[in-house]
Amino acid sequence: MRFEIKNLKESKKLIDFLFKQILKKRIFLFVGDLGSGKTTYIKLLAKKLKIKEVLQSPTFILWQKYEFFLRGKKLYLNHLDLYRIKNAKEILRLDLRKEIKDKRNIFFIEWGEKIEKYLKRKKMKFVKIVIKIISLKKRIIEIK
16 A cells, blocks of 8 residues: 655555554554654654644663553553664664554554564564655655
8 A cells, every 4th residue: 555645634645554454453653764754653643543642752761661552452552663773682672572462552652663573573463554655745655
């Protein structure tokens, strides 16, 4: 699936599409250059999930967790920012395995390419959202 977005208003189709995937898939990898909009799209998704807290980019603490309800189920949005992670050993130190196994956890992971090989090796399914900067306001987003 491919989306061309020129402003935040046009992001609605992308957000609606990803929202529908949340109970089917639980891991979403956001991939794109610095400033491409990864955190912005995650904030829009969190708003759609009716998360009351204001999401902050977790760059300096790596991992933020937010409670929400979807179709009567209590779930948790785990927002990770792997920008500062240098290698796979650092990812393993986060002890994600236990959290990923818990079906109540949904993961939005910025700089998701840093964990992609690990997820494939563990045969974990994920949605990959690749954001390409075309111009200051235009983005091409591919869902893989």
